[in-house]
Amino acid sequence: MDYRKLKSGNDIRGTAMGTNAVITVEFAEKLGSVFAYWLKTLENKDPVLACGHDSRLTSEALSKAFCRGAVKQGAQVLDFGLCTTPAVCQSVQRGKLPLSGAVMVTASHHPPDKNGFKLFTKHYGEISGAVLKEIFLLLNQPLTPSDKEGSVVNYNYLENYCQSLAELTRKLIKTDDLCPLLGLNVVIDASNGTGGFYAKLLEDLGADTTGSLFLEPDGHFPNHIPNPEDTEALQMVSKAVIENEADIGIIFDADCDRVAVVDSDGKAVNRNRLIALTAAILLDKTPGITIVTDSVTSSGLTKFIGEWGGVHYRYKRGYRNVIDEAIRLNKSGVDCPLAIETSGHAAFRENDFTNDGMYLATLLVCQTLHGKRNRKKLTEPLESLDEPVECNEKRFPITADDFRAKGLELIDRVMDDATEETDRFLAPDNREGVRINFNLEEELSNAWMLLRLSVHDPVVVLNMESDVEGGIAYMENHLRNLIIDMTGIDFSTL
Structure with missing residues (x-):
């Protein structure tokens, strides 16, 4: 099989259901063996891996198969179970666990019959398309057997991830209170993906999440496609925000690396508006910074960022492209704290440039609370954003x-x-x-x-x-x- 056809940017993706399925348990097991073997040759020791998956109907079986394959090559595997892509990425990058790499089984915002894999290492973060090609070459080659099998242990990493978001909330609000979000009403739409726990996290921090939608994981995605850009999905969140008199509505994709927002009037804050709002929050504190975006942003956004004292750097589509360019700019001496796409992908320097929808959502939740206490709307800065006819x-x-x-x-x-x-x-x-x-x-x-x-x-x-x-x-x-x-x-x- 020509496995290169499964490459989608930096991801592996394809049909996972029906007679035309190419993302199968057999392929997942083979990929697990190859990834563990590749890491073993890279580090000259048996790797320690993490494995998480989204709510798709095929995800758990594919995840278990990947683990089986990795174990055959001597890997020790921490099975995170149902998880988010940002959490899996964080588990590798933060260094608190002795991980060589990780995998997330997900097809992001795509339909239920699709699935795929995102691969991470402590050396590369999310691996690039070039590195993925190396791994694809190994899929067609016999692997040297391992001297011993590894093992799989269940591990609830979401607890660690939620703790980091709670700490971020208290840091942004500048308080040690147990319930720093008291008085805030937030509607969450988890799209029946993996992000339903975020509503519980906000409740534990004092927020009222009455009216939240589709928090239960369901791989059929019965209510709307798990895409924050979907018009129908945004309309559902808007309706829930207005009906429940919420201060903000937040919608995630299936694996929570993308986000869109609805303000208290039910108006969508996505694409150029989401970038502009996020840029304004950062520029209000640190003028002169550079904001890296994808190529399809509006002329009005460039003007807006300039008026707020920043530099708009338009780059290429593809969140990995945007993130890698922001990292490169920082290394060259450019002060660039944010890489963000119109699709809702966002990565902050303070968060290790992890592509993390919940990190951005938490920033916006805290900004909404600041505004409410000062009788200002979250979207007040957007009044000066020129939008196209x-x-x-x-x-x-x-x-x-x-x-x-x-x-x-x-x-x-x-x-x-x-x-x-x-x-x-x-x-x-x-x-x-x-x-x-x-x-x-x-x-x-x-x-x-x-x-x-x-x-x-x-x-x-x-x-x-x-x-x-x-x-x-x-x-x-x-x-x-x-x-x-x-x-x-x-x-x-x-």
């Missing part, structure tokens, strides 16, 4: 055999066109694909479009925003004329 995203499947070459051909064509005209020009400081600023209705840079290759799929993604009505139609028509003779890409949705 129109925005849209379209995805064009690449049908050519060499999808990367064909995608780059389109990007080059658009780039060449922009260098020849005066009413559109290449956006400055662009680091992914091609981003074109348009001057519409005799105004400067009041619309833009970004063409880029998808991180995961053979697809070209088109993002557009306009500050004037009809701007998107204008840009679409312009692109249509540019690609009229182009083959190998399905532009039927344009």
